[in-house]
Amino acid sequence: APSAVEQHPYYKEFYKAGGKHPFMNWIVFEVLGVFIGGLVAVLTARRFRPGVGRGPTASIGLRLSLALIGGIIGGIGTRFALGCTSGQALSGGATMAVGSWVFMMAVFATAFVTAYFVRREWS
Template identity: 40%
Template sequence: MRPLRPYAEPHITGVCLGLVLLACFALSGQGLGASGAFASVASGVVGAVSPETAGHSAYFQSYLQDGSPWTAWIVVEIIGVLIGAAASAALAGRTRLTYVGAVRPSGGKLCAGVAGGILMGIGAALARGCTSGLALSGGAMLSVAAWIFMLALFFAGFLAAPLVRRLWP
């Protein structure tokens, strides 16, 4: 087994992410995000399995009206993210399943992490967008709503941190 390579330097990675965002805007006219891909795929599945259900739902129709949801920009983007992540992990020798942290996670830590992920997913569905799309794309376009959201997100994180701190050593 190859030795693990160190993670990328975060400042350089941040600049690269900004360049990717700029390229996305310049080449496709679209920003970056993630949650819309899952809604597009779910709409495609419902449309394939039960066309009458999809035809009677305004929610599903909003994703199905512009052609195939499978070729939507955001679905292609997420496929590229998965391929890029797999390639990056392979190049860095980090392809095995592992937990990143100081100690092995307890059941409580895993449950808290899953619950937090579910809550973020529900919030993204209710907001019809995700934090990454709002923060990256909205922030890059200097959207006031995006900046207010990010400040509120960090403020809420600082308020919640003491409540969940006991789960981490």
């Protein structure tokens, strides 16, 4: 498998023979720090209450399955777009790129319309 990965144009950037481990990256330690910091904060404040946020008509299974489906769709869209929506909005919007502004207006319009159909799950 390593030889196949080394020849693939996309994956070869993430795996280099003899290179350092892919997890030895600053972003891994940043995410771990955010998680550990949040855990310490919630434990010291004695506010740790595990649960699943959902509306009164949605089951836990429905909520988790919709979250999974949304995450998969978001991941696919991020891969197609070669980046995330926040980068598109913040970086492109800051440079006054018309495409970024149109994109964000479309995101908010879509969210507004979608909220109409899913709001009954939360009321």
